[in-house]
Amino acid sequence: MYRALGRPNLWLLPALALVLLMIFAVLFDNGALLAPLLGEAAGKTNYLHEFFHDGRHLLGVPGH
Amino acid sequence: MLGTYLGRGVAAGLLAGLAAGVFAYFFGEPHVDRALALESGNAFNQVVDRPTQRLGLVVAVALYGASVGAVFGLTFASLRERMAAPDDWSRSLRLSAALFAGLFFLPFLKYPADPPGTGDPSDIGFRTVVYLVTVAVCAGAVFVAWNVARTLREGGTGTPARQALVGAGLVAVLAAFFFAMPPATSPAGFPGDVLWDFRMSAVGTQAVLWAGIGAVFGALCERTNRKGTA
Numbered sequence: 001m002y003r004a005l006g007r008p009n010l011w012l013l014p015a016l017a018l019v020l021l022m023i024f025a026v027l028f029d030n031g032a033l034l035a036p037l038l039g040e041a042a043g044k045t046n047y048l049h050e051f052f053h054d055g056r057h058l059l060g061v062p063g064h
Numbered sequence: 065m066l067g068t069y070l071g072r073g074v075a076a077g078l079l080a081g082l083a084a085g086v087f088a089y090f091f092g093e094p095h096v097d098r099a100l101a102l103e104s105g106n107a108f109n110q111v112v113d114r115p116t117q118r119l120g121l122v123v124a125v126a127l128y129g130a131s132v133g134a135v136f137g138l139t140f141a142s143l144r145e146r147m148a149a150p151d152d153w154s155r156s157l158r159l160s161a162a163l164f165a166g167l168f169f170l171p172f173l174k175y176p177a178d179p180p181g182t183g184d185p186s187d188i189g190f191r192t193v194v195y196l197v198t199v200a201v202c203a204g205a206v207f208v209a210w211n212v213a214r215t216l217r218e219g220g221t222g223t224p225a226r227q228a229l230v231g232a233g234l235v236a237v238l239a240a241f242f243f244a245m246p247p248a249t250s251p252a253g254f255p256g257d258v259l260w261d262f263r264m265s266a267v268g269t270q271a272v273l274w275a276g277i278g279a280v281f282g283a284l285c286e287r288t289n290r291k292g293t294a
């Protein structure tokens with residue numbers, strides 16, 4: 001798959017990384033992604049967790 | 065070609081994710097609200113208000129849909145030649161059913177979705193790892209079952225014998241695995257009707273998502289195929 005049609009699909013790895021990052025942001029992040037921006041406050045405010053909160057519960061990932 | 069399938073997967077996933085998000089907004093949110101009302105005694109970090117969280121639900125399901133749509137497109141591209149189904153529409157529907165089972169429904173049987181107020185925040189890291197391991201094992205088991213079924217078919221085993229054997233094998237393996245894994249959180253004392261309604265809406269959301277991905281992706285493939293032969 002990585003070399004489908006004989007030439008390497010150079011965009012495949014970055015694309016997969018982006019997909020994983022998106023899944024992490026929506027379902028699992030608890031402040032780590034915003035820490036570079038917000039510093040200490042990222043863990044306390046936990047914006048992504050709070051914004052995606054209902055989705056995390058309804059999509060079935062473990063929560064509080 | 066890989067890029068084409070990836071693009072179709074993302075498009076199908078985004079569209080189906082929006083539909084599933086709207087479904088969850090109308091059929092899941094009421095039960096989240098009931099659960100939160102029960103929980104109101106707890107001090108809860110409210111940096112985002114409820115209307116924004118309801119909007120966040122639709123955004124979350126749509127983005128999740130686009131992500132798993134990408135995975136769907138790449139999986140379809142790499143397995144297409146080996147699938148027995150006669151056309152892309154049937155291949156797409158079968159793959160979406162397999163991924164619904166492997167990535168959501170089989171893990172759900174052991175660790176069902178829980179409404180707010182049932183889990184212990186102190187061990188969420190452990191429960192998350194356990195859940196991800198379960199998703200990986202269930203998806204892997206579905207993939208192995210499909211491979212075994214393919215080998216048996218090519219070896220000439222009849223359909224009833226093959227399907228009974230592979231089905232029983234999958235059940236036995238997953239039963240042993242579920243038995244070995246730590247028990248799910250007990251929602252002790254949580255009202256059973258709210259729990260049931262919430263879980264049904266969670267299953268409904270995923271059913272809308274995966275049926276939508278299978279149908280939209282299949283339709284996109286068939287449209288191009290028709291153009292190609294016309």
Ligand SMILES: [Zn+2]
Pocket residue numbers: 053057063064179180181
């Ligand atoms: Zn929660």
